[in-house]
Amino acid sequence: MPFECEPSLFERTRSLWRNMRHHLAVESILGRKTAARMFVDDIWEPRAAMTWTGHRLYIAGQFEDIDFRETLIEECINENNPGTFIAYCSPEAIEGAERLLSGYRVNRRSRFYYTVNPSTHEWVVKPPKGYVIQPITRALLAKNFVNTERVIEEMTSERSSVEEFLEKSFGFVAVYGGEIACWCMSEYNIENRFEVGIETTFEHRRSGLARFVAGAMFEYAASVGVELIGWHCWADNHASVATAEKLYLARVDEYPVLSFDASED
Numbered sequence: 001m002p003f004e005c006e007p008s009l010f011e012r013t014r015s016l017w018r019n020m021r022h023h024l025a026v027e028s029i030l031g032r033k034t035a036a037r038m039f040v041d042d043i044w045e046p047r048a049a050m051t052w053t054g055h056r057l058y059i060a061g062q063f064e065d066i067d068f069r070e071t072l073i074e075e076c077i078n079e080n081n082p083g084t085f086i087a088y089c090s091p092e093a094i095e096g097a098e099r100l101l102s103g104y105r106v107n108r109r110s111r112f113y114y115t116v117n118p119s120t121h122e123w124v125v126k127p128p129k130g131y132v133i134q135p136i137t138r139a140l141l142a143k144n145f146v147n148t149e150r151v152i153e154e155m156t157s158e159r160s161s162v163e164e165f166l167e168k169s170f171g172f173v174a175v176y177g178g179e180i181a182c183w184c185m186s187e188y189n190i191e192n193r194f195e196v197g198i199e200t201t202f203e204h205r206r207s208g209l210a211r212f213v214a215g216a217m218f219e220y221a222a223s224v225g226v227e228l229i230g231w232h233c234w235a236d237n238h239a240s241v242a243t244a245e246k247l248y249l250a251r252v253d254e255y256p257v258l259s260f261d262a263s264e265d
Contacts, residue, residue: 002039002050002071007032013040013049016060019090022113022253024188024195024230025158026051026058033190035160039071048093052076054157057087063096072100082263089258097258104260110235111257114249118222118229121248123215127174128207131181133216136171138162146179147201154197158187169194172216174209184213186221194221195230198243210243218247 005013010030017026028034029051036053040046041061048061050068057076077085089097098106127133134140136155141148141162151173152162159165171185181204186194196217200210221229231249233240244251 002041002068003043005038005040005043009043010038013046016046016049020060023088024190024193025053025056027190028188055080055083055085057085059087059093059097060090061093063093063100068100077262084259084261087258094256101258101260105264107259108256109259110254112233112235112241112251113253114231114244114251116229116249117227118218123219125212125216125219127209127212131174131176131209133172133174133213136173145175148180151180151183154183154185172213174213182209182213184217192225192227194226211246214247
């Protein structure tokens with residue numbers, strides 16, 4: 001039976017996550033910068049661990065001799081409501097994770113991980129005609145542009161509130177008339193690193209807009225001392241891959257994830 005691990009003991013699991021250093025969410029959880037629950041097979045000498053933030057599940061270690069399924073359903077899925085989850089696994093955990101999720105229709109998919117030091121490039125911040133790039137501030141949110149709620153949803157997908165996001169993270173948007181067309185935000189800011197969350201609304205895609213909004217954020221990141229930006233995307237998301245490469249990001253890893261719909265058990 002798995003045991004819930006107190007946050008003060010999360011560090012005991014660090015060695016299990018050694019092959020997931022590209023995932024700042026894990027580092028943020030271990031460092032108690034992101035509130036999360038964690039379950040392990042043994043509190044004092046853990047060989048397997050499972051934690052999550054929203055619908056992102058993180059699994060590491062050896063799962064042969066311990067059944068985390070009841071914990072997964074009762075704690076993780078019920079806490080976050082059924083829907084599509086993505087399981088990020090350490091290499092040695094992925095087969096055990098597939099058995100853990102065997103009651104669901106699981107798709108194994110590939111993701112890419114890119115990085116860049118923003119201070120090593122000049123960033124072009126010249127969006128197409130009609131678009132204005134602005135930082136995310138309380139004043140921007142107060143204007144209640146179309147898609148403001150979607151921006152707030154993204155801001156609070158990692159942070160507990162808008163206020164916490166504005167204090168610890170940052171981001172930029174492209175405004176077109178009275179509509180927010182694209183947004184790019186920092187996630188899991190730890191010391192001089194963060195990861196990127198970015199989205200362009202359907203009507204404004206294929207315009208190169210994401211490149212310019214990300215460029216504005218990267219330019220700002222360099223000005224405040226950020227030295228490493230991470231970018232995760234689906235391997236078959238050709239638009240995201242192209243944007244990353246136009247932004248001078250270098251691909252440093254390809255890894256499998258397990259996607260499953262918890263409402264289809």
